[in-house]
Amino acid sequence: MELTEQIRSLSRQIMVIIIGHTALILLNNYTHEKIDLVYALTPYMPILLFFCFVPLAVVFLLSTRIARLGAIALLGILPSILIYNIVTRFAAAPSMNQQEPSWIWKVLYEGSFGLMCALEVIAFWLMVKILKEIHIQMNQPSGKDLEQR
Numbered sequence: 001m002e003l004t005e006q007i008r009s010l011s012r013q014i015m016v017i018i019i020g021h022t023a024l025i026l027l028n029n030y031t032h033e034k035i036d037l038v039y040a041l042t043p044y045m046p047i048l049l050f051f052c053f054v055p056l057a058v059v060f061l062l063s064t065r066i067a068r069l070g071a072i073a074l075l076g077i078l079p080s081i082l083i084y085n086i087v088t089r090f091a092a093a094p095s096m097n098q099q100e101p102s103w104i105w106k107v108l109y110e111g112s113f114g115l116m117c118a119l120e121v122i123a124f125w126l127m128v129k130i131l132k133e134i135h136i137q138m139n140q141p142s143g144k145d146l147e148q149r
Contacts, residue, residue: 011062
């Protein structure tokens with residue numbers, strides 16, 4: 001399968017979004033640790049590593065011949081990250097701090113959470129567009145098919 005310019009452009013956009021998303025995941029978890037003394041990064045490290053490095057690894061498949069498999073994998077990973085982030089954000093125990101944390105940590109936490117969720121939705125939408133383009137390209141007759149007719 002030959003990648004068209006539109007697929008390449010969309011995959012570059014998704015690559016930038018996923019890199020930004022990874023940075024926001026790390027920022028969000030760091031600020032969560034600053035706000036809540038009970039929350040520590042160590043117990044959540046396997047989940048964080050999965051949500052950070054798997055999308056980064058899979059996004060590089062979008063610029064290869066197996067772009068379709070990468071797109072399908074990201075379509076599964078992105079909603080799971082979104083659901084996990086929403087559940088951990090709203091189902092978390094109340095803060096156990098002895099003193100009120102600085103307002104800057106709260107602003108960074110809420111801002112990174114909102115941006116992270118928005119990037120997940122945008123990336124999901126772009127993945128659907130890539131799959132549509134791949135499907136259209138796979139169903140177009142190639143030069144060999146036209147010669148055989």
